[in-house]
Amino acid sequence: MRNAGVIFKREMAAYFNSPIAYIFIIVFLALNAGLFMTSFFLQGQADMRGLFANLPLFLIFFIPAVTMRLWAEDRRSGTFELLMTLPMRASEVMVGKYFAALAFYMIALAGTLPIPIMLALLGNPDGGAIWGGYIGATLLGGLYLGVGIFVSGLVRDQITAFILGMISCFFLFFVGLVPVAMTIDGWIGGLGTFLQTAFGLIPHYESLQRGVISLGDVVYFLAFTAALLAMNAHWLEGRKHG
Amino acid sequence: MIEVRNVSKRFGQTVALDGVSMTVERGEILGFLGPNGAGKSTAMKIITSFLAPDDGNVVVDGMDVSEKPLDVRSRIGYMPENVPLYTDMRVQEYLEFVGRARGLSGSNLKTRLSWAVEACQLEPVFKQSILELSKGFRQRTGLAQALIHDPEILILDEPTSGLDPLQIIGIRELIAELGRSKTILFSTHILQEVAPVTDRVVIINQGCVVADGRIGELKQRAMGSNRVTLCLDELPDNLEAALTAAEGVERVVPLDERRFEIFGSFEGDLASTVAATAREKGWKLNELHEDPFTLEETFIALTKEAQSGRVRA
Numbered sequence: 426m427r428n429a430g431v432i433f434k435r436e437m438a439a440y441f442n443s444p445i446a447y448i449f450i451i452v453f454l455a456l457n458a459g460l461f462m463t464s465f466f467l468q469g470q471a472d473m474r475g476l477f478a479n480l481p482l483f484l485i486f487f488i489p490a491v492t493m494r495l496w497a498e499d500r501r502s503g504t505f506e507l508l509m510t511l512p513m514r515a516s517e518v519m520v521g522k523y524f525a526a527l528a529f530y531m532i533a534l535a536g537t538l539p540i541p542i543m544l545a546l547l548g549n550p551d552g553g554a555i556w557g558g559y560i561g562a563t564l565l566g567g568l569y570l571g572v573g574i575f576v577s578g579l580v581r582d583q584i585t586a587f588i589l590g591m592i593s594c595f596f597l598f599f600v601g602l603v604p605v606a607m608t609i610d611g612w613i614g615g616l617g618t619f620l621q622t623a624f625g626l627i628p629h630y631e632s633l634q635r636g637v638i639s640l641g642d643v644v645y646f647l648a649f650t651a652a653l654l655a656m657n658a659h660w661l662e663g664r665k666h667g
Numbered sequence: 668m669i670e671v672r673n674v675s676k677r678f679g680q681t682v683a684l685d686g687v688s689m690t691v692e693r694g695e696i697l698g699f700l701g702p703n704g705a706g707k708s709t710a711m712k713i714i715t716s717f718l719a720p721d722d723g724n725v726v727v728d729g730m731d732v733s734e735k736p737l738d739v740r741s742r743i744g745y746m747p748e749n750v751p752l753y754t755d756m757r758v759q760e761y762l763e764f765v766g767r768a769r770g771l772s773g774s775n776l777k778t779r780l781s782w783a784v785e786a787c788q789l790e791p792v793f794k795q796s797i798l799e800l801s802k803g804f805r806q807r808t809g810l811a812q813a814l815i816h817d818p819e820i821l822i823l824d825e826p827t828s829g830l831d832p833l834q835i836i837g838i839r840e841l842i843a844e845l846g847r848s849k850t851i852l853f854s855t856h857i858l859q860e861v862a863p864v865t866d867r868v869v870i871i872n873q874g875c876v877v878a879d880g881r882i883g884e885l886k887q888r889a890m891g892s893n894r895v896t897l898c899l900d901e902l903p904d905n906l907e908a909a910l911t912a913a914e915g916v917e918r919v920v921p922l923d924e925r926r927f928e929i930f931g932s933f934e935g936d937l938a939s940t941v942a943a944t945a946r947e948k949g950w951k952l953n954e955l956h957e958d959p960f961t962l963e964e965t966f967i968a969l970t971k972e973a974q975s976g977r978v979r980a
């Protein structure tokens with residue numbers, strides 16, 4: 426754990442050593458909170474559903490932008506060789522990088538916390554839905570980050586990592602949509618429903634967003650993320666033989 | 668101690684290493700020579716466990732690199748050819764990061780940090796961003812990260828690449844000094860860099876070891892003879908016959924009207940033999956000196972020898 430902690434600190438410093446981190450956070454908040462506040466005053470309802478409902482689509486662009494550099498940048502600059510010859514396991518380096526990216530995302534997400542405080546002051550919001558929404562947003566971000574870090578390892582170029590990350594996250598989003606599942610079912614009976622339940626994140630995310638925190642939904646996100654991280658660790662070991 | 672045992676490595680159709688074996692004894696400095704693309708960096712990446720060999724194995728201090736990579740890595744300080752630096756960090760932050768990643772902390776980290784900074788003369792740029800550093804300082808920062816944990820073994824891949832002459836001398840002196848207490852394997856394709864630091868070299872070409880030994884022995888093996896340059900004021904008639912009659916002289920090659928290269932066996936003092944013949948024959952000497960083969964000539968001869976051997980095989 427100490428080793429992963431050293432890498433975590435280095436990665437956090439990398440985010441905040443450049444102005445890009447601050448720009449990311451500002452754009453994240455301006456778009457999410459800005460769009461939400463516009464509809465909030467029109468609807469006049471004390472809930473945050475509008476904000477959380479947009480996240481699965483919005484994060485498809487935001488998360489790959491955070492993860493695209495995770496391995497691709499190290500491979501380009503040669504620091505990958507430094508990291509892989511330190512006396513620590515490749516999986517420890519990966520865990521440090523992953524949790525730094527997750528922490529960065531959570532800092533951006535924490536920027537929306539004034540909204541529930543404002544809601545509590547103005548009305549009587551459903552606390553369960555807000556808690557569920559934040560837990561869902563964290564798990565969703567964690568899953569997209571898992572996709573992003575895995576994809577970043579496969580390529581040397583950051584832009585390619587960004588585009589591949591977007592496509593992969595979009596796949597998880599897209600197959601979870603009911604109309605998409607029905608259309609695919611129309612072509613090959615049962616395939617759309619299978620893809621929706623096996624891979625699609627929307628059904629799991631929506632129930633969390635309603636404040637229903639079921640074990641099945643949490644396990645879906647955690648298991649998928651763990652599988653992606655395990656594949657990333659496997660790639661890190663396997664590339665030695667390349 | 669590093670033992671590379673019959674290591675082979677392919678990248679697709681390209682053979683990077685083909686049955687390479689070599690040993691670096693404890694406390695020894697070994698110069699690892701070869702042209703660009705010979706396989707030096709690949710061998711170093713395998714020793715440091717960055718890459719795994721397709722065949723063969725590497726043993727460092729009695730431990731197989733593929734079985735105990737973490738133990739081996741903790742004993743090695745490694746400076747890859749492409750110096751791995753985080754350009755968003757300051758020199759101090761970077762060295763502290765590598766120190767922590769290598770298990771140092773507290774006062775131990777501080778002590779090692781100040782030692783590495785002093786040894787690599789990084790004081791003027793210690794607080795500076797790595798992005799702003801000159802090539803020389805970047806190279807020295809890379810060397811400092813390899814030294815920060817006081818490793819027993821140093822693997823330096825082209826440590827003087829791209830430096831100016833003064834910086835090259837500085838790095839050479841540092842390597843020679845470190846070699847008093849550490850096992851060092853350093854690679855270069857610039858041959859003159861080896862002799863001031865060590866006389867033991869391994870020469871690699873096209874993935875194969877073509878020579879392994881002391882520089883003097885290799886010259887003898889590659890060139891097969893010693894060389895003396897002779898210049899006379901007047902050209903005598905019987906020069907070639909008189910010289911080849913002397914013991915140890917093998918052949919005389921004219922360079923111009925009055926200058927000759929004389930080749931002879933390594934046993935005995937060829938220059939004294941030529942001087943004695945000149946005295947005996949009453950020749951007027953203008954110039955007589957030993958003209959040792961350069962490392963470049965040796966290198967070319969050895970690599971040609973290896974290539975022709977392969978063709979024959």
